[in-house]
Amino acid sequence: MHITVVPASPKTGQAAIRTLLADPSGPTVRGVYRDLAKVPAEFKSNPRFEAVQGSVEELSTLDLSGSDAVLNITPPLYDKRDVVAHARLVSENVKTAIKKAGSVKRLVYLSSGGAQYDHGTGEILSNHEAEVVLKDAAPEVVFVRCGYFMENWATSLETIQQAGFFYTTLTPLDHALPMIAVQDIGATCASELLATGNPLPRTPYIFELHGPRAYTSVDVQKAFEEVSGKKIEMRPVEKAGLGDFYAAVFPPTVAKLFAEMNASFLEGGIMYEDPQPTGEIRRGKTELVEVVRQMFGA
Known part of the structure; x- marks a missing residue:
């Protein structure tokens, strides 16, 4: 079986590749990279892995020939470009490359x-647009809708290590949110890829991927304290302050999208209500404290 991961550089793509290469069924894996310097050494040394140069933004560079299954990830944008238009472009390119193969x-x-x-989900609108385009891209289509990445909390390490505090945009502090570890995302995607050819209940087949349980900001604080062995202060960013908070980190267009995305899973947001x-x-099996331990290198 031959599987292609496009693009292969995101951590989720790496996790999927790592799982595939460890699978006893022995699939061959192709990773598509814009920059071949980003190919991990552990993959380069594996005879069942092939790295090729290509970009989802340029159709002429995408060669999926010989692939039985494809894992696709929409790369995030951190500039002024329209995220929905970009998601449509790269998804159409992947769809065309699949058909051509x-x-x-x-x-x-x-x-x-x-x-x-x-509507109402900010940056997640890119995933919505991709799903619209890709829903019939292959005979079998699977959408894995992931919860909040546990690894996103790694952005808190700098303030924790320098000043003993972290910001949280998950409020109220006892509001629980589905979170999932990257390694569990990779394992789940790999499992779905390896099941190619097995009948799906429907196509596209859609499911949500969460961690063992939902977590609150207090749970995050406890995990940081358990791993660091220190008292860690938590500084909440209230919903009304999300725009200013993200504007301090991202360009205005990106900040607005992230603020809207964040607000979407807080009280009053569409994902909090979740009418559909x-x-x-x-x-997944990985607990938040295990991911925090990996962040600290403990």
Whole structure:
């Protein structure tokens, strides 16, 4: 079996590749990279792995020939470009490349919780647009709608290590949110890719991927304190202050999208209300404290 991951450089793509190369069924894996300098040494040394140069932004560079299955990830944007238009462009390119290859039986798309909505979710609108385009890209299509990445909390390490505090935009502090570890995302996507050819209940087949349980800001604080062995202060960013908070980090257009995305899963947001739930929920095994331990190198 031959599987292509495009693009292969995101941490989720790396996690999927790592799982695939460790699988006893021995699939061959192709990773598509804009920059071949980003190919991890552990992959380069594996005879079942091939790294090729290409970009989802340039159709002429995408060669999916010989692939039985494809894992696609929409790369994030941090500039002034329209995220929805960009998601449409790169998804159309992947879809065209799949059709041109003629061998792809299954597409697995790494999506996000809330991708079913066409408004009110900020940056997640890119996943919605990708799902619209990719829903019939292959005979078998799987959308994995992930919860909040546990690894996103790694951005807190600098203030924790320098000043003993971290900001949280998850309020109220006892509000629980589905979170998932990157390694569990990779393992789940790999499992779906390896199941190519097995009948799906429907196509596109959609499920949400959460961690063992939902977590609150207090849970995050406890994990930081347990791993660091120190008292860690938590500084909440209230919903009304999200715009200013993200504007201090991102360009205005990006900040607005992230603020809207963040607000979407707080009280009053569309994902908090969730009038159109996906239905099936699968759960990873990795607890938040394990991910925090990896962040600290403990």
